[in-house]
Amino acid sequence: MKKTRIAIVTGASSGMGREIVRLLAKREEVDQILLIARREDRLRDVAAEVMCHVKTEILPLDLADPSAVSAVAAVLSKEKKRVTWLVNAAGFGHIGCFDELTLKEQTDMLDVNCRALTAMTYTVLPFMRKGAHVVNLASAAAFLPQPRFAVYAASKSYVLSFSRAIGRELRGRGISVTAVCPGPVETEFFDIAERTGEVKLYKKLMMANCEKVSRGIVRASAKGKAVYVPTLTMKTMRVGAKLPHGLLIRFFG
Numbered sequence: 001m002k003k004t005r006i007a008i009v010t011g012a013s014s015g016m017g018r019e020i021v022r023l024l025a026k027r028e029e030v031d032q033i034l035l036i037a038r039r040e041d042r043l044r045d046v047a048a049e050v051m052c053h054v055k056t057e058i059l060p061l062d063l064a065d066p067s068a069v070s071a072v073a074a075v076l077s078k079e080k081k082r083v084t085w086l087v088n089a090a091g092f093g094h095i096g097c098f099d100e101l102t103l104k105e106q107t108d109m110l111d112v113n114c115r116a117l118t119a120m121t122y123t124v125l126p127f128m129r130k131g132a133h134v135v136n137l138a139s140a141a142a143f144l145p146q147p148r149f150a151v152y153a154a155s156k157s158y159v160l161s162f163s164r165a166i167g168r169e170l171r172g173r174g175i176s177v178t179a180v181c182p183g184p185v186e187t188e189f190f191d192i193a194e195r196t197g198e199v200k201l202y203k204k205l206m207m208a209n210c211e212k213v214s215r216g217i218v219r220a221s222a223k224g225k226a227v228y229v230p231t232l233t234m235k236t237m238r239v240g241a242k243l244p245h246g247l248l249i250r251f252f253g
């Protein structure tokens with residue numbers, strides 16, 4: 001019996017994750033999409049929107065809970081499935097000085113942005129074969145320490161470093177790993193970030209379009225790019241971030 005080719009997308013209820021679901025739904029190598037996030041009503045809406053192209057399954061999970069990823073393992077071992085895409089888009093950031101935020105706010109960021117992404121990749125890899133793609137949403141924040149966004153930026157440095165390293169390990173197996181490093185993108189991300197502090201004006205002025213960035217992400221990953229930085233401004237930032245960080249954080253901190 002032919003295995004079902006499945007794409008798994010976390011953060012599928014909103015922003016880039018939701019947009020990537022819409023794009024993957026039309027791809028030939030995807031028979032089914034597993035949509036993961038906390039808001040079940042949103043997941044149902046996205047699933048309903050793409051069901052004319054692809055089968056869907058929704059899995060409402062709080063990825064801050066360390067046991068959540070075991071539910072994904074259960075879905076994968078239920079029937080014969082081969083994972084062609086894993087998109088780790090779930091993530092969030094809280095703005096504010098390190099000791100002004102609660103300890104839970106800080107550690108939840110690490111749990112979702114780093115631990116869940118790592119556990120998801122580990123759990124899904126045995127179901128991937130040659131030609132499969134892992135997409136990990138890092139951020140341009142990965143390039144430089146950010147005062148008042150310290151844990152978020154550090155969590156994204158982890159995602160970039162982790163993705164590049166395992167990308168190299170998996171190259172021989174024909175599995176691509178793409179770390180995506182966008183600057184500010186117009187999604188619900190900043191509504192959440194601004195609950196604890198104000199977004200800097202320069203970030204508001206350089207908001208990129210979510211659909212355009214998401215199209216670029218899928219294209220870059222399909223080509224097997226190790227790192228994808230969507231806009232020219234952020235590409236320039238990446239090069240600029242090679243200057244001494246002590247100097248740069250005085251301007252951008």
Ligand SMILES: NC(=O)c1ccc[n+]([C@@H]2O[C@H](COP(=O)([O-])OP(=O)(O)OC[C@H]3O[C@@H](n4cnc5c(N)ncnc54)[C@H](OP(=O)(O)O)[C@@H]3O)[C@@H](O)[C@H]2O)c1
Nearest residue numbers: 011013014015016037038039063090091184185187188189
């Ligand atoms: N927008 C930007 O400017 C920007 C820039 C660089 C990188 N990024 C990164 O890109 C990724 C996608 O962000 P976005 O801009 O698309 O933001 P978004 O619209 O706020 O989407 C974030 C997604 O993550 C999910 N999520 C958050 N906490 C979760 C939890 N505890 N358990 C399960 N799912 C959770 C949300 O779903 P529920 O709320 O339904 O759980 C939502 O689907 C994130 O990793 C973000 O850090 C964003």
